[in-house]
Amino acid sequence: MAVKDYIRNNKDKFLNELLDLLRIPSVSADPKFKDDVFAAAEFVRESLDKAGADTVEVCQTAGYPIVYGEKTIDPSLPTVLVYGHYDVQPADPYELWDSPPFEPVIKDAPNHEEGAIFARGSADDKGQFYMHVKAFEAMMAEGNLPCNVKFMIEGEEEVGSDNLEEFVINNKEKLSADVILISDTHMISMENPSITVGLRGMAYMEVEVIGANRDLHSGTYGGAVANPINILCQMISSMLDENNHVTIPGFYDKVQELTDEQRKRLNEAPFDLEEYKSKLNIDAVHGEKGYSTIERVGIRPTLDVNGIWGGYMGEGAKTVLPSKANAKISMRLVPDQDWHEISELFENYFKSIAPDSVKVSVKTHHGGSPAVVSDSSMGYKAAEAAMEETFGKRPIPTREGGSIPIVALFQKELGTDPILFGFGLDTDALHSPNEHYGVKNYFIGIETIAVFFEKFRALSQG
Amino acid sequence: MAVKDYIRNNKDKFLNELLDLLRIPSVSADPKFKDDVFAAAEFVRESLDKAGADTVEVCQTAGYPIVYGEKTIDPSLPTVLVYGHYDVQPADPYELWDSPPFEPVIKDAPNHEEGAIFARGSADDKGQFYMHVKAFEAMMAEGNLPCNVKFMIEGEEEVGSDNLEEFVINNKEKLSADVILISDTHMISMENPSITVGLRGMAYMEVEVIGANRDLHSGTYGGAVANPINILCQMISSMLDENNHVTIPGFYDKVQELTDEQRKRLNEAPFDLEEYKSKLNIDAVHGEKGYSTIERVGIRPTLDVNGIWGGYMGEGAKTVLPSKANAKISMRLVPDQDWHEISELFENYFKSIAPDSVKVSVKTHHGGSPAVVSDSSMGYKAAEAAMEETFGKRPIPTREGGSIPIVALFQKELGTDPILFGFGLDTDALHSPNEHYGVKNYFIGIETIAVFFEKFRALSQG
Numbered sequence: 001m002a003v004k005d006y007i008r009n010n011k012d013k014f015l016n017e018l019l020d021l022l023r024i025p026s027v028s029a030d031p032k033f034k035d036d037v038f039a040a041a042e043f044v045r046e047s048l049d050k051a052g053a054d055t056v057e058v059c060q061t062a063g064y065p066i067v068y069g070e071k072t073i074d075p076s077l078p079t080v081l082v083y084g085h086y087d088v089q090p091a092d093p094y095e096l097w098d099s100p101p102f103e104p105v106i107k108d109a110p111n112h113e114e115g116a117i118f119a120r121g122s123a124d125d126k127g128q129f130y131m132h133v134k135a136f137e138a139m140m141a142e143g144n145l146p147c148n149v150k151f152m153i154e155g156e157e158e159v160g161s162d163n164l165e166e167f168v169i170n171n172k173e174k175l176s177a178d179v180i181l182i183s184d185t186h187m188i189s190m191e192n193p194s195i196t197v198g199l200r201g202m203a204y205m206e207v208e209v210i211g212a213n214r215d216l217h218s219g220t221y222g223g224a225v226a227n228p229i230n231i232l233c234q235m236i237s238s239m240l241d242e243n244n245h246v247t248i249p250g251f252y253d254k255v256q257e258l259t260d261e262q263r264k265r266l267n268e269a270p271f272d273l274e275e276y277k278s279k280l281n282i283d284a285v286h287g288e289k290g291y292s293t294i295e296r297v298g299i300r301p302t303l304d305v306n307g308i309w310g311g312y313m314g315e316g317a318k319t320v321l322p323s324k325a326n327a328k329i330s331m332r333l334v335p336d337q338d339w340h341e342i343s344e345l346f347e348n349y350f351k352s353i354a355p356d357s358v359k360v361s362v363k364t365h366h367g368g369s370p371a372v373v374s375d376s377s378m379g380y381k382a383a384e385a386a387m388e389e390t391f392g393k394r395p396i397p398t399r400e401g402g403s404i405p406i407v408a409l410f411q412k413e414l415g416t417d418p419i420l421f422g423f424g425l426d427t428d429a430l431h432s433p434n435e436h437y438g439v440k441n442y443f444i445g446i447e448t449i450a451v452f453f454e455k456f457r458a459l460s461q462g
Numbered sequence: 463m464a465v466k467d468y469i470r471n472n473k474d475k476f477l478n479e480l481l482d483l484l485r486i487p488s489v490s491a492d493p494k495f496k497d498d499v500f501a502a503a504e505f506v507r508e509s510l511d512k513a514g515a516d517t518v519e520v521c522q523t524a525g526y527p528i529v530y531g532e533k534t535i536d537p538s539l540p541t542v543l544v545y546g547h548y549d550v551q552p553a554d555p556y557e558l559w560d561s562p563p564f565e566p567v568i569k570d571a572p573n574h575e576e577g578a579i580f581a582r583g584s585a586d587d588k589g590q591f592y593m594h595v596k597a598f599e600a601m602m603a604e605g606n607l608p609c610n611v612k613f614m615i616e617g618e619e620e621v622g623s624d625n626l627e628e629f630v631i632n633n634k635e636k637l638s639a640d641v642i643l644i645s646d647t648h649m650i651s652m653e654n655p656s657i658t659v660g661l662r663g664m665a666y667m668e669v670e671v672i673g674a675n676r677d678l679h680s681g682t683y684g685g686a687v688a689n690p691i692n693i694l695c696q697m698i699s700s701m702l703d704e705n706n707h708v709t710i711p712g713f714y715d716k717v718q719e720l721t722d723e724q725r726k727r728l729n730e731a732p733f734d735l736e737e738y739k740s741k742l743n744i745d746a747v748h749g750e751k752g753y754s755t756i757e758r759v760g761i762r763p764t765l766d767v768n769g770i771w772g773g774y775m776g777e778g779a780k781t782v783l784p785s786k787a788n789a790k791i792s793m794r795l796v797p798d799q800d801w802h803e804i805s806e807l808f809e810n811y812f813k814s815i816a817p818d819s820v821k822v823s824v825k826t827h828h829g830g831s832p833a834v835v836s837d838s839s840m841g842y843k844a845a846e847a848a849m850e851e852t853f854g855k856r857p858i859p860t861r862e863g864g865s866i867p868i869v870a871l872f873q874k875e876l877g878t879d880p881i882l883f884g885f886g887l888d889t890d891a892l893h894s895p896n897e898h899y900g901v902k903n904y905f906i907g908i909e910t911i912a913v914f915f916e917k918f919r920a921l922s923q924g
Contacts, residue, residue: 029778090780096677159778186682200681204779213743215558215894219662219864220648222794223764224755226748229789230702230767237699240692281675286688286819293686302685305692306782311769312790316491316621317666317827318552319792319865320768320893327691328774330781332684357748365779402681403781431782432677 002142003450007134011443014134015106015117017047018442021086021126022104022119028064028087028159037155040086041065044153047133052140053151061163064155068174071140072148078460079148080453081177083406083418084129084184085157088121089431096433109436111189111427116436123428127437128183128445129153131423135449146457150177157184160204160366161406168406168413179379179456180410183445185400185422186430190440192270193391195383196420198298198399199407201333201370203343204306207350208326209235210359215311216321226357228325229310235353235360236327239303243289246303246331248349254336258299266299267292269396279427298399302332328365332401339367368405373417382456383419390448402430421449464604465912469596473905476596477568477579479509480904483548483588484566484581490526490549490621499617502548503527506615509595514602515613523625526617530636533602534610540922541610542915543639545868545880546591546646547619550583551893558895571898573651573889578898585890589899590645590907591615593885597911608919612639619646622666622828623868630868630875641841641918642872645907647862647884648892652902654732655853657845658882660760660861661869663795663832665805666768669812670788671697672821677773678783688819690787691772697815697822698789701765705751708765708793710811716798720761728761729754731858741889759863764794790827794863801829830867835879844918845881852910864892883911 007014026040027033041058048056048069056069064087072079091101099105104119117127132151139145152175154164168175185196209228216225241247258266271294277285287296296302310325312318331346333339347362354360374380375397387395400420410418423445429435469476488502489495503520510518510531518531526549534541553563561567566581579589594613601607614637616626630637647658671690678687703709720728733756739747749758758764772787774780793808795801809824816822836842837859849857862882872880885907891897 029780030776089782090774090776090778092774092776093677202681202781204781206779211744211748214891214896215555216742217864217893218764218766218768218792219664219759219794220862220888220892221742221759222766222792222863223762224747224749224758224863225742225744226746227766229770230698230765231748233695233698233767233770234702236692236695240696280673280678280683280687282673282687282819283821284688284817284819285686286673286693286817287686296686297681297683300685302680303692304680304684304689304783305695305773306680306780306784307773307775308691308695308787309771309775311767312552312554313769313771314492314552314554316552317668317790317792318491318768318893319664319666321766322768325770328779330680330684330779332681355746355748357744357746359745400682401684401686402679426682429676430682431679431780434676 003138003144004447006138006141007443007446018117018127018130019104021130022121023102025102026087026155027090028156029090037064037087041067041155044086048151051133051137059167061167063163066164066167067153069151070149071145073145077147078178078457079150080456081150081152081175081180082132083180083182084132084153085125085155086153087155087158089124089158091120093433098434106439111425112438112440114438114440116438118434118436120435122435122437123424124430124435125157125184127442128423131183131442131445132181132449135446139450139453146453150175160368162366164406165409168409172413175414177416178460180416180418181421182404182418183421183423184404185402185420186424186426186428187422188270188396188398189425193387193393193395194398195380195395196400196422197375197397198372199370200401200403201337201339201368201405202330202403203333203339203346203367204330204365205343205346206326206328206363206365208324208361210324212323215323218319218321221321225321226355227321228358229322231355231358232310232325232327235350236305238353244287246301248345250345251342254338255301256335263295266399267294269294269398297401299334301334301337303329305329332403333370335370335372337370339369343367368403369408371407371411373407373420377417378459379417379419379456382452382459383421385455386448386452389451390444465600465606466909468600468603469905469908480579480589480592481566483592484583485564487564488549488617489552490618491552499526499549503529503617506548510613513595513599521629523629525625528626528629529615531613532611533607535607539609540640540919541612542918543612543614543637543642544594545642545644546594546615547587547617548615549617549620550588551586551620553582555895560896568901573887574900574902576900576902578900580896580898582897584897584899585886586892586897587619587646589904590885593645593904593907594643594911597908601912601915608915612637622830624828626868627871630871634875637876639878640922642878642880643883644866644880645883645885646866647864647882648886648888648890649884650732650858650860651887655849655855655857656860657842657857658862658884659837659859660834661832661866662863663799663801663830663867664792664865665795665801665808665829666792666827667805667808668788668790668825668827670786670823672786674785677785680781680783683783687783688817689783690820691784693817693820694772694787694789697812698767700815706749708763710807712807713804716800717763718797725757728861729756731756731860760861761796763796763799765791767791794865795832797832797834799832801831805829830865831870833869833873835869835882839879840921841879841881841918844914844921845883847917848910848913851913852906
């Protein structure tokens with residue numbers, strides 16, 4: 001296939017262009033990277049333009065822009081909508097990176113026989129959405145684009161996609177498509193390709209516990225005045241019981257319980273607990289009683305403290321009884337939990353368990369709905385067939401613990417089930433120091449996407 | 463009395479010299495202030511020299527030096543040993559200071575009719591030990607020093623006085639005295655002068671809880687892998703029960719229970735709970751069930767988290783499942799708890815309650831023994847009489863929640879009960895932003911010390 005040849009003949013070009021994109025520190029959570037986030041948007045616009053899109057626009061929003069591009073070869077042909085995001089997670093703690101997060105390098109890496117690209121955003125999501133841009137370029141270059149294509153690449157995914165919903169609602173016509181492709185998830189392994197059919201939602205909160213109006217001497221006041229850190233620890237601790245069951249009243253009310261048959265099938269996915277533990281260097285896993293590790297991340301909600309701080313964090317010892325303590329706490333949600341409702345339940349409960357010796361405040365950062373996508377749609381079947389061709393093995397449908405809130409949004413507003421066409425590995429250190437993305441994954445992804453376009457056209461022309 | 467006149471005629475000089483000392487950021491806990499701590503020692507040496515000491519030495523130790531000075535007028539007269547410290551607590555959080563911590567300013571302040579000196583160390587302990595230097599200067603200037611005097615001013619009190627014990631043991635002869643004066647405590651109020659006769663000890667620990675070998679994506683792993691912050695919160699929470707009783711086995715075994723009569727007398731000290739709460743802007747106090755606020759800080763041990771940190775503490779939201787979490791935890795101790803023993807009990811218990819899904823490490827920062835000093839010694843009676851003369855009211859013996867580990871050390875090694883001759887107020891924000899020391903307290907302190915020398919000589923000569 002000429003398209004495959006083009007891809008193979010342009011490996012260095014495809015790789016270097018991705019490295020250039022990875023050099024832009026487009027951290028959407030931190031205002032000090034504002035200009036870089038905009039620069040990343042411009043980079044995407046230019047890439048789509050060069051690849052051969054008819055129209056490309058940088059659509060401004062109340063936050064960071066959404067880059068839209070399209071190529072219509074024949075209105076009677078099916079249309080593929082590609083979603084991705086050019087923003088990345090914060091890179092700190094920087095000191096734990098073996099190489100600077102925004103100076104990409106290709107090095108050997110476990111599970112990556114051809115090495116991996118180390119950089120923040122390499123897997124989440126620059127390296128993955130960019131595969132679609134390159135596949136598009138290859139198909140165009142060979143005059144062989146089987147379907148019409150639309151791109152919607154946003155810059156606020158890592159901070160909750162606050163402005164995407166309005167954009168989607170206001171541009172339903174423009175975004176109309178027969179299938180949506182999202183490459184922002186991972187596979188079980190190169191030997192066991194998989195397609196994600198379930199995602200958790202999220203409610204992300206920030207809390208503050210305030211005691212006295214100033215830091216106090218822990219000798220003069222210790223034992224008589226509430227210590228906000230002790231209290232915060234007690235409050236957090238009381239939100240999970242001895243079985244790691246969340247204690248917030250009503251938290252589980254809308255959780256879909258799977259049938260024994262469904263749970264059985266879920267647990268049939270290849271999983272080696274010993275390997276899992278040794279890769280993380282832990283002696284034991286830790287989670288909700290009565291569920292397997294696959295179930296704990298796939299079909300059960302969580303409550304995790306993502307950050308905590310208070311009092312003296314410097315060198316040595318300071319005998320301070322601090323005035324306040326803070327924490328960032330997020331809950332992963334499963335169908336049919338509603339993140340607005342869960343955020344409210346959390347806030348009410350957190351306030352209800354605060355002793356009268358402290359004042360507390362609770363803020364909702366953002367959230368997203370959980371989603372389950374069909375594994376029998378035409379899009380899924382085309383993706384399955386494409387992967388089977390490039391990997392030589394039929395992909396397994398899996399449920400992933402992460403959240404891609406826009407999946408539920410697309411289902412609701414565009415009436416289309418997105419295909420979670422991810423090519424990363426769960427060992428790629430997403431959101432962690434030394435995030436990386438396999439060189440082989442990048443190129444097999446580009447090829448698989450090109451094959452998908454052929455399969456999807458063939459299927460839709462039945 | 464000529465000495466009082468000298469003090470009153472040199473107010474500006476005495477004040478300006480203290481401000482110069484306060485400008486030196488002698489933070490012993492933070493290595494980056496190393497040179498400043500040594501500079502403060504030199505400042506003290508020079509002050510004692512100018513005041514009229516016969517011999518002054520800067521005695522090097524494994525850490526920061528101890529400044530020793532003495533003036534012997536007649537070996538047959540009683541000798542007063544003055545102890546103090548020239549090091550200070552860290553000043554952070556800097557942003558909460560109304561004026562820079564090491565740029566002292568004199569401003570109006572509640573409870574201080576003549577205003578107060580705002581600076582880190584103004585009350586703890588530079589402003590207080592320096593009163594002794596100035597009283598000494600005044601008595602020398604007027605040729606009226608009633609007793610021999612020795613000074614021992616150290617630079618590691620805020621980090622546990624690690625090298626003082628060795629110095630004291632090796633210099634018992636040099637340090638021999640009939641009474642020891644320490645001004646590093648506070649009074650109930652200007653209207654209710656008091657002398658501290660009880661101090662709590664301390665054991666200061668630092669803990670680390672480690673989960674996976676790297677930060678993880680809270681979606682991919684959340685619910686299946688131990689979250690070190692959640693675990694740390696649970697472990698801290700489990701160290702205090704619902705009555706705020708410390709749960710560490712053996713923690714209370716050696717605690718001296720007071721008789722009902724002793725507790726009754728302790729609670730007779732003037733104390734206004736409503737005023738106490740309103741000054742701290744809290745709706746309720748918080749402490750061990752069954753004890754009054756005075757008892758909670760005076761005769762009961764505590765367990766307080768002085769600092770906690772882990773995960774993402776920056777702007778916005780990061781969905782990380784962190785690799786580790788840390789906390790600084792200190793316990794205030796009462797007679798006859800032994801800080802070495804308590805540190806060991808803490809470490810054993812903390813390790814025993816860690817789930818097998820995490821690894822924990824425990825480090826002992828430093829500690830100090832609790833102490834009770836006699837309120838019937840000749841030194842106490844002289845201090846009582848001196849305060850009664852300058853304040854016009856007989857001081858009340860009280861127990862303070864803070865720790866001055868060297869009190870027990872002096873009792874043991876020098877066989878002398880120190881007099882805790884403090885002139886600060888508990889509202890002076892020790893160890894907090896905007897620490898201050900009353901101008902009036904400074905000068906009445908200098909006068910009272912001078913009077914003490916007369917009274918002590920008179921009493922010792924029967």
